[in-house]
Amino acid sequence: MSNQMITPENYNTQMTLPLDGKEEKTPAKRNLAPTFKPYDNRQVQMIYDIESLIPEHHVARVVDEMVEAIPDEQLFSHYKGGGRSSYHPKMMLKIILYAYSQKVYSCRGIEKLVKENIPAMWLSAMQQPDFRTINEFRGGRMKILMDELFEAMILKLIEENYITMENYFLDGTKIEANANKYSFVWKKSTLKFEAKVREKIQETLQYIQELTQLEAGTAQKEAKEDPEITEQNLEAIAQKLEEKVEILTEEIEQESDTKVRKEKRTERKKWKKPLKRIRENFLPRLAKYKEQNEIFGDRNSYSKTDKDATFMRMKEDHMKNGQLKPGYNVQIGTENQFILFYTIHQRPTDTRCFIPHMEKLASTSLPMPQTVIADAGYGSEENYVYAVGDEKEPRFEFLIPYGSYVKEQTRTYKKDIKNAKNWTYCEEDDCFICPNGRRVTFKKYQNKKNPSGYEQSFKIYECEDCTDCPLKAKCTKAKGNRQVHWNPIFEEMKAKAKTALECEEKAAIYARRKVEAESVFGHIKGNRSFRRFSLRGLDKVHVEFGIVALAHNFLKVAGIRQLLSDKNRKNIKASGEKRIVFLHLLHFRDLSDSPFFYLKQKQEKSVFFVWSRLLYLSRG
Structure with missing residues (x-):
């Protein structure tokens, strides 16, 4: 052994012991090169079956199963026939429903999804409809068949025992429309402006009455017969004013005396003033307020961008x-x-x-x-x-x-x-x-x-x-x-x-x-961040939320199937582990060679427990 004195300086250094009178030599480290799995994205690749890339309980498979359950006749009945071949309605339904389940709500986003997303490519059978075709199908075709489609899907869920329709939990929420939030029209304001217009109409009728007794009598009679001045009454008054203006125009053209012509022009100007107000102001505004009141119905407001939104x-x-x-x-x-x-x-x-x-x-x-x-x-x-x-x-x-x-x-x-x-x-x-x-x-x-x-x-x-x-x-x-x-x-x-x-x-x-x-x-x-509709109008909004509701139900079905699959897999795995432990115990016939021999005389049953515990710990 070396006679070197141990000092604080060399205390922590590694000590070596001689073997056969020779000191042990430390082997030199090898320089290892890093290794990688083969990668070449320029290599020609071919996928024979794209469906094999989709997990077993993926929501795309649920969408495919549910849509395929709809009879073809139910969908084909909404097509007239003739003309250029259309995309299959089941294919269009599948890609739209799948897109909404993936938080893709715009038609351009759905078009992109079909080109880049593997489940969407499988659902579309590699077909690629453009965003205009998708928009026309969603806003036009689906407006007709949405209710039938939704009812068919709910009946299928009842048939598969996902729901029973016994307890019906009802609630509501407000979702923003696809409309400008500053394009409002209020019913109170409309009624107030309409009342002011009618006051001005009465002032104009009074002005006409002061011009001449004949026309004033006609206007007075119109007002008495119908206290609420309508567009028809104003139109009749305007026609009589136009007749009066035309007569004065003819007299002015036939009159040679300059002074008389000037007087007649002044008189015609007095008749043109109320005529202009009726034609350019009163009639358009009354028509506008009438249209607004029809849109209101029993509501207090609506949006100019989406007139069905409140x-x-x-x-x-x-x-x-x-x-x-x-x-x-x-x-x-x-x-x-x-x-x-x-x-x-x-x-x-x-x-x-x-x-x-x-x-x-x-x-x-x-x-x-x-x-x-x-x-x-x-x-x-x-x-x-x-x-x-x-x-x-x-x-x-x-x-x-x-x-x-x-x-x-x-x-x-x-x-x-x-x-x-x-x-x-x-x-x-x-x-x-x-x-x-x-x-x-x-x-x-x-x-x-x-x-x-x-x-x-x-x-x-x-x-x-x-x-x-x-x-x-x-x-x-x-x-x-x-x-x-x-x-x-x-x-x-x-x-x-x-x-x-x-x-x-x-x-x-x-x-x-x-x-x-x-x-x-x-x-x-x-x-899923659906807080605003993409379509406008009550009918189209009804269709769009129907798509959202169906996508939600399909995601629920996919989640339940995945949960059941995981439970079955765990049960199978647990039963397999028990079988492995049992086989190992059969292998150790002579337990004296095993580390559990000392347990044999005390409690043989604990051997099974200890072995299973070791297996559990070894799994991490």
Whole structure:
């Protein structure tokens, strides 16, 4: 051994021991060159089967399967025949539905997808329709067959047990229209401008009346027969003014005296002035306001860019100033986060969309749901009465709270003396007893119409005497006696809704509402970034959201199939591991040679456990 003294300087150096009296030599390191897998993108390559490149549970395969299930006759019936050969409707449907599932919504984007995306190339069979063809098919052909297509897809989902249509979770969201947010037309402004024009028309008629008694009598007669001046009345007056101007023009041409001609020109100028105002101002503006009122219908606004869009308050208000944007109210029904049905509305509130939505669902071939679940925005008397239906033909059950349902559960509400629900009611005398012990007796019936035109019936109760009542300030702000407007039908419907919501089984169903429709809107608007329509007009918007809904359902099917496949693979893998462990145990017949021999005498069963644990750890 070396006699070298160990010092702090050489303490950490590597020590070597001699072997056979010779010191061990450290082998020299080899210089290894890096290696790579062969790569040459200029090499000629050939794909014999492009379908083999698509995963088994890819959404493209779901789209292909669902579209192929549609009978050809159902699609071909919308083609006249003759002319140049068209692209196959199933191919066009597949590439559009697949594109929407991949967050590609523009026609130019779909055209690019078909040229570059392998699943899209497989769905199109390597055909490449241009963006104009795609746009014409989406906006034209699909407008005719969208409803039939959607119903066929939903029936297939029911057949494959993805949905049952028993519980129908209804909710709505607002999606921005493809319109300029500053191109608004307001109904109030239109009515105000129209009223000012009619005032100016009356002034002009008065001016004509002052010119001559004959024409003034005609104008006066026109105004008396029809107090609301119409375009026909103004047109008739304008024609008479034109006749008068033509007569004066002929007289001026025939007159040789300069002074007389000058007087006649002055007179003709007086008649031309009202004629010009009627022709160039009044008639065009009345026609414009008439057209606007027809577009309004029962709405308060519309957009000049997309006249079917209504200005609504959106949640996507980044400026936080309550800005109104042109959009549509989309109502959908869901189950297991599948979109069962949808409708597009021009009304901002959900309350007035409930009945039209359910009526349209009833007109389809889809089965009606047993229970409809919705939030308090749909809880109105009109909607409750519609859901209950007739005694002979009840429509469906409902789990819809009314507006004050949550508030009524609070202590503050139950202790508030101004609420007539907290008073004592005497059924025999049909009166309430107020907190001060005074009788609030029935006075009369009263009918009222709400903004949608639905008539409600109220029973009016009035206190016998509120004079010198110490509780009056807390009970009412009225100067006279306290009145109670009681709606018996609505109160009965609210009691029915409250009973249903307090049932444990039904309350569990209602609790699923937030994870049903809200999750669907989150996937569509958040994950797939569909916050604005690409098409304009109510019919085309209906088609576009139908494509979005179908793409959403296909993604759900693909996700479920992938999940089931992963579970089956895990189960097969786990059973395979157990079989391997069992074979290894059979291999170690003489356990004395194995590291588990000491366990044999204590607990032979633990050998299986230890071996399986080692296998699990070795898998990482």
